[in-house]
Amino acid sequence: xxxxxxxxxxxxxxxxxxxxxxxxxxxxxxxxxxxxxxxxxxxxxxxxxxxxxxxxxxxxxxxxxxxxxxxxxxxxxxxxxxxxxxxxxxxxxxxxxxxxxxxxxxxxxxxxxxxxxxxxxxxxxxxxxxxxxxxxxxxxxxxxxxxxxxxxxxxxxxxxxxxxxxxxxxxxxxxxxxxxxxxxxxxxxxxxxxxxxxxxxxxxxxxxxxxxxxxxxxxxxxxxxxxxxxxxxxxxxxxxxxxxxxxxxxxxxxxxxxxxxxxxxxxxxxxxxxxxxxxxxxxxxxxxxxxxxxxxxxxxxxxxxxxxxxxxxxxxxxxxxxxxxxxxxxxx
Amino acid sequence: xxxxxxxxxxxxxxxxxxxxxxxxxxxxxxxxxxxxxxxxxxxxxxxxxxxxxxxxxxxxxxxxxxxxxxxxxxxxxxxxxxxxxxxxxxxxxxxxxxxxxxxxxxxxxxxxxxxxxxxxxxxxxxxxxxxxxxxxxxxxxxxxxxxxxxxxxxxxxxxxxxxxxxxxxxxxxxxxxxxxxxxxxxxxxxxxxxxxxxxxxxxxxxxxxxxxxxxxxxxxxxxxxxxxxxxxxxxxxxxxxxxxxxxxxxxxxxxxxxxxxxxxxxxxxxxxxxxxxxxxxxxxxxxxxxxxxxxxxxxxxxxxxxxxxxxxxxxxxxxxxxxxxxxxxxxxxxxxxxxxxxxxxxxxxxxxxxxxxxxxxxxxxxxxxxxxxxxxxxxxxx
Numbered sequence: 001x002x003x004x005x006x007x008x009x010x011x012x013x014x015x016x017x018x019x020x021x022x023x024x025x026x027x028x029x030x031x032x033x034x035x036x037x038x039x040x041x042x043x044x045x046x047x048x049x050x051x052x053x054x055x056x057x058x059x060x061x062x063x064x065x066x067x068x069x070x071x072x073x074x075x076x077x078x079x080x081x082x083x084x085x086x087x088x089x090x091x092x093x094x095x096x097x098x099x100x101x102x103x104x105x106x107x108x109x110x111x112x113x114x115x116x117x118x119x120x121x122x123x124x125x126x127x128x129x130x131x132x133x134x135x136x137x138x139x140x141x142x143x144x145x146x147x148x149x150x151x152x153x154x155x156x157x158x159x160x161x162x163x164x165x166x167x168x169x170x171x172x173x174x175x176x177x178x179x180x181x182x183x184x185x186x187x188x189x190x191x192x193x194x195x196x197x198x199x200x201x202x203x204x205x206x207x208x209x210x211x212x213x214x215x216x217x218x219x220x221x222x223x224x225x226x227x228x229x230x231x232x233x234x235x236x237x238x239x240x241x242x243x244x245x246x247x248x249x250x251x252x253x254x255x256x257x258x259x260x261x262x263x264x265x266x267x268x269x270x271x272x273x274x275x276x277x278x279x280x281x282x283x284x285x286x287x288x289x290x291x292x293x294x295x296x297x298x299x300x301x302x303x304x305x306x307x308x309x310x311x312x313x314x315x316x317x318x319x320x321x322x323x324x325x326x327x328x329x330x331x332x
Numbered sequence: 333x334x335x336x337x338x339x340x341x342x343x344x345x346x347x348x349x350x351x352x353x354x355x356x357x358x359x360x361x362x363x364x365x366x367x368x369x370x371x372x373x374x375x376x377x378x379x380x381x382x383x384x385x386x387x388x389x390x391x392x393x394x395x396x397x398x399x400x401x402x403x404x405x406x407x408x409x410x411x412x413x414x415x416x417x418x419x420x421x422x423x424x425x426x427x428x429x430x431x432x433x434x435x436x437x438x439x440x441x442x443x444x445x446x447x448x449x450x451x452x453x454x455x456x457x458x459x460x461x462x463x464x465x466x467x468x469x470x471x472x473x474x475x476x477x478x479x480x481x482x483x484x485x486x487x488x489x490x491x492x493x494x495x496x497x498x499x500x501x502x503x504x505x506x507x508x509x510x511x512x513x514x515x516x517x518x519x520x521x522x523x524x525x526x527x528x529x530x531x532x533x534x535x536x537x538x539x540x541x542x543x544x545x546x547x548x549x550x551x552x553x554x555x556x557x558x559x560x561x562x563x564x565x566x567x568x569x570x571x572x573x574x575x576x577x578x579x580x581x582x583x584x585x586x587x588x589x590x591x592x593x594x595x596x597x598x599x600x601x602x603x604x605x606x607x608x609x610x611x612x613x614x615x616x617x618x619x620x621x622x623x624x625x626x627x628x629x630x631x632x633x634x635x636x637x638x639x640x641x642x643x644x645x646x647x648x649x650x651x652x653x654x655x656x657x658x659x660x661x662x663x664x665x666x667x668x669x670x671x672x673x674x675x676x677x678x679x680x681x682x683x684x685x686x687x688x689x690x691x692x693x694x695x696x697x698x699x700x701x702x703x704x705x706x707x708x709x710x711x712x713x714x
Contacts, residue, residue, distance in 0.1 A: 256342060258457070259697070313348040314355075314563075316386020318707040324686050326444070328431040329457045330697070 006100040011130030021128065024106060028113040029092070029123040041124035043089055045148055050085035052076060053144035061104070061138050063181045065174075065192030069108035071268055072141040073115035074197050075219070081199040082215040082271065084151030084206075087121035093142040094126070098133040108139070118197040121145065151206055158213045159234035163300040164280035166273040168201060169194065169291035170246040171223045175265025176254045179327070187257075191250040196269030201290050205273075210283045214274040217267065221323050224263040226272045227308045228322040230300075237303025240320060243313045246293040259330030264323035274300060345562030346385075354567040355390040361574045366581055368394040370526045370670055371573060374516055375533035376403030376698025377561050383703035385563040387570075395570070398526070398670030399693070399700030401515050401624060402533050404480045404508075405432045406692040406699040409622045410656035412508055413438030416477045418651055419506060419643060420451035426469060428454045428462040429477040430484070432696040437689065439656055459487045463494055466503040475504045475643045481533065482540040485509045485632065486605035489612040492638060504643040507633055509613065512536050513544050514630035515621060519669055520552045526670045529573045531566070532558035534593040539609075541601025542591045555587040558597055568592055612638065620655060622692040623664035662691035667700055674704040681705055 009016040026035060033041050056072040066074075077087040092112070096105065116123065123143075174193040198217060205212060214234075216226040223245070227238050247262045255262050275283050280296050287294035308320040344350070362369075373379055379399045382388055388397050401407050417440045420427035427443070434443040434455050447453040452472075454465060459476065466474040478488040488509065495503040512533055519525055532545050537558050545556040555576040559569035569592045579585040591597055612635060619631030634642045644651065658664060662684070663677035674680050674693065684690035686702050693701035 312386055313346075314351040314385075314390070316389045318384065318386050321706045325435055328434065328455060330431055 004102055006096050006098060006102060006105065006130055008098050008130050008132065011096070011128055017128065024109050025092075025126060025128070028109045029116075029126075031122045031124065033089075033122065033124040034126075041089065043124070043146070045088070045146065048149040048152065049146050050080050050083040050149055051144070051146045052079040052083075053142065054079065055140060055142040057137075057140045058178065059137060060178075060181050061108070063177050063193055065177060066195035066268070067108055067111050068139060068141055069111040070115045070195055072143045073112050073121075074195055074268055076143040076145040077115075077119045077121055078198045078217040078269070078271075080145050080147040081119075081197075081202040082154070082217055083147075083149065084154040084202070084212070084215070085147030085149045086203070087119045087145055087147045087199055089124045090116075090121055090143050090145040092123050092126045093128075095129045095131060095136065095140045097136050097138055098130055100138055105139070108141075115197055119199040121147070151212060154212060154215055156214055156216065156229055156233040159230045159236055159238075159274040159300050160213055160276070161236055161300055161302040162277050163213055163274040164277045164296050165227070165238060165240065165298045165300065166275065166280065166283055166287065166294065166296050167218075167223065167246065168198070168271045168273070168287050168294050169269075170248050170251070170293050171218060171267055171270055172247060172251040172255075172262040172265035174268040175222065175327075176251045178266070179254060179258075179260075187254065189250045189253075191248065194267050194269040198269060198271050201271070201287060204286050204289065205283060208282060208286050210286060211276050211279045212273065213276070215271055217269075217271045219268060220266050222262075222264045222266055223272060224261065224308070224320050224323055227320065230274065231306040231308055234300070235306050236300045237306060238298060238300050238308045240298035240308060240310045242310050244295055244297045246295050260327060261323070263320060264327070342562055345560070345564040347564065350564050351390075351567060354564065354571055358390075358395070358567065358571050358574055359392045361571070361578060362392040362394055364578055364581075365394055365574070367528075367577075368396065369529055369573065369577060370396050370398050371529040371531060371570070372398040372400045372516075372519070372527040372670060373531040373566075374400035374402040374512060375531075375536070376406065376696065377535070378531055378533070378559065378566060379403075379700055379703050380698050381561050381563060381566055383707040386707075387563060387566055390567070391570070395574070399667065399703070401519070401621060401668050402481065402512060402536075403696050403698040404484070404510065405436055405696035407510060407515070407621045407623065408433075408436065408479065408508060409620045410438040410658075411620075411652060411654060413442075414440050414656070415506060415644070415651050416443055417441065417446045417451070419475050419477070419647060420446045420453050422473075422647065422650060424472050426452045426454060426465060426472050426474045427477055428456055428465055428474060430459070430479060431455060431457070433477065433479055436695050459484075459491050460494075462491060462503060463498075463500060466495070466500050470502060473502050473504060475506055477506045477508070479508045481510055481512050482536040483538070485609050485613065486539055486602075489608040492612050492634070492641065493608065495641065496638075504641050504646060505634060505638075506643040507613070509632040510619060510621070511615075511630050511632070512540075513548065514627050515624065516548055517551075518621075518624055518627045518630070520548065520554070522669055524669065524671060527554070529554055529577070530556040531569055531573075532556045532589075534558045534560055534597055537593070537597045537601060539602050539605050542589060542597050542599050543601075546589050549587055549589050553587055555590070557590040557592050560593040560596065565592060611635075623658065623668050625665075658691045664691035664693045664701070667693055674701040677701070
């Protein structure tokens with residue numbers, strides 16, 4: 001009978017580990033390079049290459065709209081896409097807690113395989129470790145990836161004065177979903193995470209000939225962190241109209257209840273774009289093929305203070321600051 | 333019944349047209365004022381609303397907001413934050429507290445740092461979670477580090493009551509509940525105080541009633557308007573205050589207590605909650621407010637019948653007693669009295685930031701310096 005839980009022996013390099021690799025990773029990630037099972041994958045690539053890595057840990061491991069596996073693929077693939085690179089080859093390393101359900105692990109791996117289809121990237125090498133029960137919470141996944149650069153020059157320091165600032169869809173849904181799914185807040189809603197691969201949108205923008213200056217997926221720290229990174233790196237000011245930022249009612253609701261800011265919440269399939277003002281409409285037309293609520297939220301400008309300012313619907317202005325510390329609900 | 337959605341609770345109170353109309357009216361009436369208004373919003377929630385929504389930018393030059401001491405995290409003196417850390421460092425103890433409390437540094441670091449060193453510190457949203465944690469960990473002592481003004485005190489009282497009726501012996505309390513009226517009294521009684529109107533904390537009044545502010549109106553001859561927390565609430569409150577000031581100017585009418593937040597507050601408050609609080613707690617002789625110093629009768633402690641749950645008594649030999657003041661460069665005491673603005677402090681934004689607060693007002697998101705740092709008043713600080 002096959003084991004139902006991961007055991008320490010699954011990570012110790014012997015028969016049990018080979019069985020697990022065969023029926024799980026090789027099966028779902030199958031491709032010519034991976035199946036050679038060499039110590040290192042051999043890759044053929046031309047021109048400039050983008051390279052990135054990320055480790056994924058999320059509680060809970062399964063959330064509405066995704067799981068840690070989907071996140072681990074989308075996250076790394078998106079980092080490549082934001083550099084203008086077509087995601088091609090990924091590694092995947094699993095650190096698994098002893099006793100973790102093989103059924104859940106299978107679901108995670110299947111989600112990864114499905115997410116890879118969206119960009120056409122392949123997992124070409126990997127590693128599995130099992131650690132004693134209690135030393136981590138379920139599973140941690142690291143993915144690294146390379147891709148060939150198709151659009152050169154995208155950079156956080158390349159936001160130009162007079163650029164339009166766009167968002168590809170509503171912000172804050174992943175962060176809200178995770179907070180609601182945690183035990184402490186005990187909330188229910190129909191909200192699903194935005195967790196998604198962004199390469200098809202980036203490719204569509206390139207195919208449409210849109211001039212791009214900077215792309216960022218607004219992960220931890222959300223929209224506020226991206227805009228603040230841009231103002232610091234590009235030495236510009238960014239002005240945002242509060243009412244132009246697309247935010248779902250559910251996300252607003254969570255933030256009202258607990259004192260969070262939608263712009264501080266994480267996203268896992270939402271990008272922020274800086275494009276020349278004259279390109280804004282063309283870019284939005286492409287983005288709206290994917291999400292109807294893509295929007296222009298403001299513009300960059302020459303400024304003495306390289307900060308993000310936000311204008312309320314009644315004309316007051318304030319800074320939109322970099323999020324700080326851990327997200328803690330307010331007291332009363 | 334028609335479903336109430338969360339957004340319907342706030343949407344109308346953020347309507348740009350209503351906001352414009354109120355600000356126009358306030359600005360028009362304010363031209364008739366002989367004297368300027370220095371209004372203290374006592375509660376940190378109001379400070380947050382004013383700064384986040386830029387309401388101060390909508391006021392005329394002769395109306396100034398002064399940011400009060402109504403943030404339970406900000407007013408906690410360092411020695412009591414140290415108590416929390418000292419308790420969390422005890423063997424076999426789980427320390428449970430609310431939100432922001434875990435990132436406030438005392439002289440022994442913050443609870444977050446204590447947690448990183450191995451202390452079992454849990455941040456909860458619902459105080460009832462402390463009961464669950466105590467049940468799930470019968471071999472441990474769970475200490476609920478209770479903080480908050482009148483608003484959160486009933487929840488602690490219910491927690492004490494449930495621990496008693498359910499016989500949960502391993503749940504103890506370190507009580508830091510504080511009271512609004514004595515703190516405001518301490519500010520207004522200062523000869524140098526410039527405050528001449530108050531926005532009354534209203535979630536406090538949901539519990540304790542609006543009438544608790546009447547003695548302040550009578551003693552100091554200032555209008556007090558108990559206000560909701562949305563932009564339209566605060567602006568309507570400001571309009572009420574300006575109208576009261578004009579009536580006083582024109583016909584000598586005395587300032588009065590007004591209730592703007594009538595959708596949530598009744599004059600007498602929630603008497604059932606008050607009864608539970610009264611059963612559980614009694615006033616302390618005095619309590620040191622960070623930035624304001626010793627204030628008589630300004631806090632609560634557990635009644636003697638609950639001494640077996642009082643962590644302050646049970647762990648008294650482990651808790652430090654030295655009083656710790658903020659750095660002398662810190663202007664918090666003056667800021668809380670309306671004698672200085674956050675950006676006038678030499679440490680503001682430099683040695684003192686939300687990540688490394690030196691003084692009480694930078695500590696929590698509801699503190700005045702913190703709100704200025706995050707949202708900055710673009711018109712004032714540029």
